[in-house]
Amino acid sequence: MNAPISIEMVMLLAGILFILGIAGVIIRKNIIFMLLSVEIMLNAAGLAFVAAGSRWAQPDGQVMFIFILTMAAAEVSVGLALILRIYHQHKSLDIDKLKEMKG
Amino acid sequence: MSGNDFIALSPLLLLTGSSVLIMLLIALKLSHRNIQLSSLLLFILAFFSLFYEPDVSPHHIEPLLVVDRFAVFIMGLIIFSGLVVNILSYIYFEEKEEGPKEYYVLLFLCTLGACVLATSKHFISLFLGLEILTVGLYALIAYLKARHHNIEAGIKYLVLAAFSSAFLLFGMALIYLQTGSMEFSIIGRSLHSLPSLPPLFLTGLGMMLVGVGFKLAVVPFHMWTADVYQGAPTPVTSFIATVSKGGVIAVLLRFFIVIDGFRFSPLMLMLMSIAIASMIVGNLLALQQKNVKRILAYSSIAHLGYLLVALIPGSVMSIQAVSFYLAAYFITILTAFGIMTILSTKENDAEDIESYKALFWKHPLLACIFSAALLSLAGIPLTAGFVGKFFILAASLQAGFWMIAFVLVIGSVIGLYYYLRIISKMFSGRGGVPRKEQRSHPVFYLVSVIVLSLLTLFIIWFGVYPSGLIYFVDYFRLNM
Amino acid sequence: MILTYLIGILMGGGLLALLLGQWNKSLPKWIALGTVSIGFMLLVSFWIDQSHGVNIFLSETWMAEYRHDWIPAFGISFHLALDGLSLLLLVLTFFLGILAVLCSWNEVKERVGFYHFNLLWILAGISGVFIAMDLFLFYFFWEVMLIPMYFLIGIWGSEKREYAAYKFFIFTQASGLLMLLAILGIYFIHGSNTGNYTFNYFELLGTTISPDTAFWLMLGFMIAFVVKLPLVPFHSWLPDAHSEAPTAGSLILAGLLLKTGAYGILRFVLPLFPEAAQSVASWAMLLGVIGIIYGAILAYSQTDLKRLIAYTSVSHMGFVILGIFAFNELALQGVIMQLVTHAISTGALFIMAGMLKERLHTRDVRLMGGLWTQMPQMGGTAMLLAMASLGLPGLGNFIAEFLILLGAFKANVWLTVLATCGLIFSAIYSLWLIQQVFLGPKKTPDSVQDFSWREIILMASLILSIIWLGLYPQPVINTARPMINKLEKLFVNQSTNNKHVNNLHSTICIEHASSTASFSNTIKLV
Amino acid sequence: MDYLLWLIPAFPLVGFIVLALLGKHLSRFWIAIIGAGSVSLSAILTFVIGFSFLSSTPTGGHYSQTLWTWLEVAAFNPKITLYLDALSLVFVFVITFIGALIHIYSVAFMAADKDYARFFACMNLFVFSMLLLVLADNLLLLYLGWEGVGLCSYLLIGFWYENPTNGYAARKAFIITRLGDTAMAIGLFVIFYQFGTLVIPDILALAPSTWHEGATIATVAALLLLAGGIGKSAQLPLQTWLPDAMAGPSPVSALIHAATMVTAGVYLIARMHVIFQLSPIVQMIVAGIGAATLLIAGFSALTQYDIKRVLAYSTISQIGYMFLALGLGAWTAAIFHFMIHAFFKALLFLAAGAVIEALNHEHNMFKMGGLKNKLPVIFWTFLIGSASLAALPIISAGFYSKDQILWYAWASEHGSPILWLIALLGAFITAAYTTRMMVLTFWGDAKTSVGHYPGKLMTIPLIVLAFFSLFAGFIELPHNFGQFTLFSNLLHQVLPETVLKAGIHGELLFQLLALLVTFGGIYLAYIFWYKQPQRIEKLKRSAPLMSLYRFWFSGWGFDQVYQVLFVKPIVFIANINKNDVVDKLYQGITTATVHLYRLLSFTQSGSLRWYIIGLVIGAILILSIQLML
Incomplete structure (x- = not known):
């Protein structure tokens, strides 16, 4: 129907998503939300890959996106396991509680 | 996948197979000792499989992997370190009374990841290897429930690793966008004609370097090192310090060689500034540190700085210097952390420098091994570290990089201070006669001491008569 | 082949002492004494048949050479060679080695095996430095010399030993690394000029380097040697290392380690970079003179006996720098005499300080006094040593200082006048030392016995050698002559072609129309 | 006879070595035998060699014997050679003869001291180094003797080391003489680079051809040698150490600080006279220094109360005369005065030592008195010594040597009325303080009782020295007393003749004037300190005179000046920068x-x-x- 979306727009979107993810990780105190914003960053990277793939009309971008998804899933699962243990030990998910090692 | 491919990939296949095999053995409820022995056997098998690599010219497994002599050398180093960590971790986990059967599975997987990195020539294999390694490490770092800082180190590493791999991916996407392919050689060919790097490629490469920088723990991305090294169990720390860095260095070197990044001044300048920063900051951070693990963490930052100095000239000699220094650095760090593993008991983890007071008079042999390792880290002659540092200085001076060589000298002088501080702590104090306390696992204790003394012999041997290793390194050189 | 035997004996002896040290306490002493005296005998016999056999005066200066490939990839070879200068310093090393073992006979009680291991490995490192003719091997021995000395000071030293050990190690190591950069620099320049990359000293001799890089490379070498031979701005490690080291440690430190600095300049800086050395000569001489006066003034105000003696050696080493950078045969012979005699006289003073510490358990000079009455023999020897250190004629140091000043007078008149005034300061601190320790009212309550037999042999050998060097130093001069002549030839054609350097400052010196031998031609007045 | 030459210094050296090493184990008798014996043996040997030298003067006018080549580097090869010519013969004679007498005297004098062996060892070492100094054929060997002598004076001044002030005096002496020695060392360098050799005869031969008269190099070299001489002979700028050097035992003061060491400067200048002749300005400076020193020391001697310090200042003043003579070109007169002065000053010091020991260590002259009849021998020998010092005409030897210098001060080529006047004033003051010393110690009522009477071993040397102080003068009579000038004929083989101004006559008039001045001085001192002591009281009341007295007493304030100028700053810097x-x-x-x-x-x-x-x-x-x- 209307003109195809130009590659710059998609990259811009991916960039914005990426920066949102970074901001999320820095601002949020709760570990779950930090993991969540890291997920956003990973998806942004995936989006960039898909866009690049479409630019060169090669499937590689999408194959890469699938890999990114699997990796993100694995990483989040391990992350949640760790979060469970943190909650058992510290009774709170606030990242600033975990500051014993310093100097 | 012809016959040759299988032989070429035998180490990787063996590693995957053995991780699966170990899982089965765990299912059969074998005791911790049997599992450890079997994993040891499998590691040795994998190590010897390397010797049967076909000496045919570099064997390309399109499109992801290439198994050339340099890859075999790096895989050899990685598997050897995995083997040593495997041997050392038995006593450590027995002391902590936690039957870590799944630990060995993760160990195999992480070694596999590193090997994949060593042989990768494509972004996807780079990403795959890196992620197998990193996710495996998440679990390894947070392995011991009882340990005090354990969980904190685990979560820190997880969030930061994921964060930096996001950067890596975004960088790869930009480069892919720019060059249209993810294979190093094709990227290289596309850059061949361009006098300078296009901006998009530059930002992509920059972001990739953020991810790689995090893994190598060079200066702007070094802050996690000390906490994770301190938090993780000691064998895992030695694993992180050696294997994860070795694999990444290999792929970085291969990538730079293929795209011939040495001729682009912004790239080189950036690498130089990172190298200088990490040498200075790494040594300075360890100056008055009380915790030996944190000292070794900061010193590994500095050592990565030295490695980057070796990498920068990009000449034939600099590649030899990188592989020589990697070998020397691996052996020394393994010995140092090995000693810490042996000395750590149930309660304290032989972290605090005070626990090394008058060690020479309690355990003369262990103290000698530890001083040899520390002297090699400091780069004093008679040790492999010195010849490594000499090699790096030669490589950088041959290409005329006087500035970095001078900063390397200043860094290693600062470094002298804290290595000597540990050594003099070991020799201070008028300790009495060495007391014989009962060891829970005499056999394994003996095996580990033998392994460590073997490593020390290597350090001294490469220090006094290094031409053997130099010839070896030259044979397994990555040809330009 | 004798060269490898020497180093091999020492290292082997060290290991043996370490191993046997576990079982019985007194064996390592005898092993150490045995190894060092065998080495000494070997050397002296070599020296005797050298002086008879081959005529010293022929141009061939190298007496023995041994070469074996070590790291062919870099062109590094295990290359040892011996000429007059190295032979002298080797004999000195073994002589002082015997004395070091003797004087720590019953001073060291615990961990005797490891102590003698360190002692012998330091000697091995030092003798290695003196005969290494491959720049990498030289740097290798330069570092090997450090570690055992660090342990010696760090473990068996007195109160502030750790601080002193650090300072010593880091000072020398830092400057050593800078030298490593310079070595690599000249290695690559030679390689790019001639194509073959080698660290061999003889091949590197001829490299042509552009003046400003030569200047920087020369500075790289000089920094390492100037820190070791303490020249004033870099000397602050010496007093700490000396006052904290055990007696044998400070004997070896003063007697030998300082000499490696001077040897390094003579062997590497002058031949490799003649023009650069020429251009920096007047500055170096100035620093030398400052060193003489500064060291003397500081020696005067010290209250710790060993620190006082340490500063005196800073002052004496100032003469060495003055002599080296005068570039004429008189001054260079004086420098070599100074190396030998300073080692003996300051070594003896340190042994004396060690004995006093053993008897009075203190190094503070203010607590000592009037010891002459109880210990006339020690008083007499101390008086003679003090006279040696202030350069009384008839003792070795005078010959050295007189030759240096005579030689330096030709190179730079006003600096030499200033240096000669340094002799006055040396008189002030030497007599002040004797006055405080031996003369004056009796302060030490307990009765201290005079020399034991062992100490008499120790001291007698040192005093006899100082007096022998004072009255008949010719053997030492003859052994060093070939090397000095070759060195001086390098600088004679230097000075004739750059005329302005010569007549710039020497108002009274003589115009060198013909060869240096004929003196009595016309006076050049400026 | 030159093959025996090396034995002269060898005997004291052997004595030193034996006493130093085995001193503890020998009995006092044997120590005395070795100590005094070695010097007497070399004295006898000197007579023998001197006799053979005088009877048949060897070819070239000198004996020389080379022992071995000390050093051989490039063109610099000094040898250990002993060189005896007329000048060094006189010095060797004086050193060994007076040295032997003093050793014999100190056998008795030091009998009570516990460090007997150490004393004789140092004395023998001193005689050895002094002999080496005068017998040296090259300047380096001379420098060896020069420093050896400085060392022995340090050892002997600080002999009683328990008392730190003696240590301080010894160090002061050594360091001040060291100042001079460094200047001399620089002089050696200059000479070496000018002539390519340090052998004295060659230098003296080469000098006139290499340098033209008044060349700057000659002046510089002469000045440097002069500085060395001043340091050792305690002349004007560097004379503060000699009065403090009296801390040592009296025989030491007699031998070192009267007879031999302090005249080393005179020997050096006489030996290197050619260099001094080549630069007239420096010769004038030598004369000036001599004149100034003799005045300053004279006035200071007038105000001292310690008998040994009076003699110390009088030594400085008499050496001032010798320097004056050297400055005037009257080389033989200077050496003659040196010989005579050695005799009577050694006598005075030994006698003063005997007096001090008799009054159990009482140094203050005002506390002595009335010893005339208690110690007759000491009195008579002291009287002869003082007469010779005050230059009593005709009878005392001092007259002949000092009169010659007075005459040359007027008549010689470089002489001038001012110098003569200063010399005359000096003679007047010398007479005054000598008589003051005599009067205070021997006349008047006895204030301290005599504890200890000197034995035979002490009196014989005094008598022998007294004999020489009287009759040694006759070997060199003034010109108008007939041409009997044995001494200068001997020395003219080495030293040049003194050149007189043209048309000078009337020497007799000057002698009469000198006679008048001497008697005036004696009479004045006699009146002030013996006849009417109340005159002194009157003088004491006037403030300016008292400040002048204190100024003179402190040796014209040189000590304080040096303390402020040199010692304080260096010590301050050292301690700041500890x-x-x-x-x-x-x-x-x-x-x-x-x-x-x-x-x-x-x-x-x-x-x-x-x-x-x-x-x-x-x-x-x-x-x-x-x-x-």
């Missing part, structure tokens, strides 16, 4: 690195969010470097 300001530099570097460490370890704050911010900043930095460059 722990090495350069060390602060390195401590600064270490503290800077530690501060850097603290700054960086602050970044390791442990919080994950801070690490992420760090990582992001790093990423931004990298990208900016990438894109900008």
